Structure formats: C-alpha cells, structure tokens
Amino acid sequence: TCVPTTLPPPYTVSGTSAGSIRSNANHFSTTSEILIGSGPKTIRFLIHTSLLTTQSPYFRAALTGPFLETITQSLRFADVSVDTFELLVTWLYTGSLTSPFKDGKPAYYTLLHLYILADRFCFEGLRNYIVDMIADLADQTNSVLTPSDTRILYNEIGEGAKVRELVLDLFACKKTDRLLASHSD
Numbered sequence: 001t002c003v004p005t006t007l008p009p010p011y012t013v014s015g016t017s018a019g020s021i022r023s024n025a026n027h028f029s030t031t032s033e034i035l036i037g038s039g040p041k042t043i044r045f046l047i048h049t050s051l052l053t054t055q056s057p058y059f060r061a062a063l064t065g066p067f068l069e070t071i072t073q074s075l076r077f078a079d080v081s082v083d084t085f086e087l088l089v090t091w092l093y094t095g096s097l098t099s100p101f102k103d104g105k106p107a108y109y110t111l112l113h114l115y116i117l118a119d120r121f122c123f124e125g126l127r128n129y130i131v132d133m134i135a136d137l138a139d140q141t142n143s144v145l146t147p148s149d150t151r152i153l154y155n156e157i158g159e160g161a162k163v164r165e166l167v168l169d170l171f172a173c174k175k176t177d178r179l180l181a182s183h184s185d
Contacts, residue, residue, distance in 0.1 A: 030073070032063055036085045038078035045085070049073065051092045058122040084113045091126050099137050106137045108149040115163055116156050131163050135170070144170045 032052060034045040052059035062075060077085075087110070091097055097114075100107035111130050118126035138144060145153065145167055153167055 032059075033074040034085075035074070035076040036080050036082050041082070042076075042078075043082045043085075045089060047089060047092065055092065055125055056122050058120075080117065081113065084110075084117050087114050088117055088121075088123070088126065091129065097129070097133065099133065099140075106141050106143055108134060108137070108145045109152055111137075112145075112149060112152045112157065112163070115161075116152075119157070119161070127162070131166050134163065135166055138170050 030049045031046040032049045034047055034052075036043050036045060049063055053063055054060075059075075063073060087097060100110040111134055115127060115130045118130065150167070153164060157163060
C-alpha cells in the first residue's frame with residue numbers, strides 16, 4: 001500500500017489531543033448557538049463553546065474576541081449545508097465518523113464537502129481526520145475518487161491541501177485502467 005496505515009491522532013492548534021478535550025467535564029459548562037441554513041430551513045445547534053474554541057482558531061476568535069458574537073454566543077451561517085455541519089458536530093463530540101457510502105460505493109464527495117467546511121472554520125484535527133479517512137476508505141474498498149469528486153477537489157479545495165496530495169498518491173498507487181474504462185467523463 002502507498003498510504004501509511006498508522007498516523008498520529010489529530011491535535012488541536014494548541015497541541016492538545018482532541019480526545020483529552022472531550023473527556024474534561026469542566027469544558028461543558030457553556031454553549032454557543034450556531035444557526036445553519038437560511039429561512040424556514042434554518043437549524044439551531046447548541047454546541048459546547050469549549051469544543052469549538054479549542055478545536056478551531058476561527059471559533060476561538062469569533063467567540064472570545066472583541067466581537068458581538070462574543071456577547072451573544074451566537075453565529076449564523078446561511079450558506080452551510082445542515083447535513084455537512086451535522087457531520088462536523090458528530091466529529092466534535094465523538095472524535096470519529098462513519099465512512100459514508102451511497103449505493104454501496106464510497107461517497108468521497110461527502111468527505112470532501114466536510115473537508116471544505118473544516119478548512120473554512122480552521123478545524124485542523126478534522127482536516128487530518130478526513131485525509132486519514134479517505135486513505136483508509138480507498139484502501140478498504142480498493143477505490144479512488146470519481147471524476148465528479150475530483151472536480152470538487154480541484155474547484156473548491158486550495159492547492160496546498162494535503163487531501164490533494166493524497167488523491168494524487170491514490171491515483172498513482174491504484175490501478176486506474178478499470179476506472180478509466182468505466183467512467184466516460
């Protein structure tokens with residue numbers, strides 16, 4: 001296999017292991033309101049502030065800095081998908097995710113959309129987790145991203161992203177003859 005099977009656990013910017021943050025009960029005394037979506041489809045999430053601020057410098061600045069959000073402990077993101085944000089919240093609270101599948105095949109696009117959100121909000125641990133998850137999923141299923149997934153990767157994710165390097169490695173390591181024959185685009 002071309003991708004390492006064991007990598008260190010994700011760490012926060014502060015150097016704290018993500019698991020140690022979740023296990024400290026003192027970190028669960030306050031919550032922040034995160035509004036996702038727009039109009040009648042807006043969903044309200046109440047998330048423990050410490051999980052947001054220890055995992056993300058974006059949320060640390062928004063919820064502890066000199067902003068109105070610091071006072072209200074409320075943020076609104078009308079352009080964020082509820083389904084993708086729910087995955088982010090699942091990772092925040094559990095430190096893990098279930099591999100996404102659609103019609104029996106890996107749904108890499110789900111992980112790519114989550115990576116985009118993790119990148120936007122500076123969740124370094126989640127970005128690392130997704131890269132590991134894509135590598136494991138590709139290895140377990142002997143698959144690579146579809147052309148549609150690759151478009152997401154190159155149109156919406158920055159050039160220096162580790163997930164791009166991983167996908168190039170996957171294409172180089174996997175036999176793509178069958179893939180190329182079965183995907184006309």
